[in-house]
Amino acid sequence: MILTCVVRYALRHSRRPAEPVTATPRHVPARCNPMDDRETDTIFGARIPFVRYCGIEALEAAEGRTRLRLRLRPEHGNNLGIAHGGILCTLLDVALGTAARLTVGAPVVTLDMQTRFLNPGRGTLTAEGRVVRAGSSVLFCEAEIRDEGGALVASATGILKTVAPRADGASAEQVTETER
8 A cells, every 4th residue: 555655656746857767877976986075965976964974985886886884983873782773774775875866867765665684783884775777767776784794784675766956956954944
């Protein structure tokens, strides 16, 4: 029932891009060098302040894939002293979203994400996001997080949808301040 509603909503509110979407990146923002993003609120060219707040770093992007790193800090932990599920979900969502956004060259939103927690997260974690299939407005992606030893910590599959950038060019901060 819920999936049917999500699909109906996506179909009713989707805008088809002028050209077909493929799993190969058509558009990579001019500012897509991960090394350029280290001291800013951007990741692979998109301004997302929450990513910097969490400490997520961009490593590389190529052919519908992105790699990210998170060096766990004490505030990322749960009561067991391992990575909190919320930070793992955030890392997976960012991996899915960056792979999708770089593939279509447009902003995306996550419609659905299914997550599996497989091992405790400790130390430095690396995430990889991949586009499995790109439709005209909906992308199917997968992501995984591994620890320093290569053990699979968590994985996710996601459905993402392309969206038009805000016509007024306002950032999240500007929207929050003016619409309160």
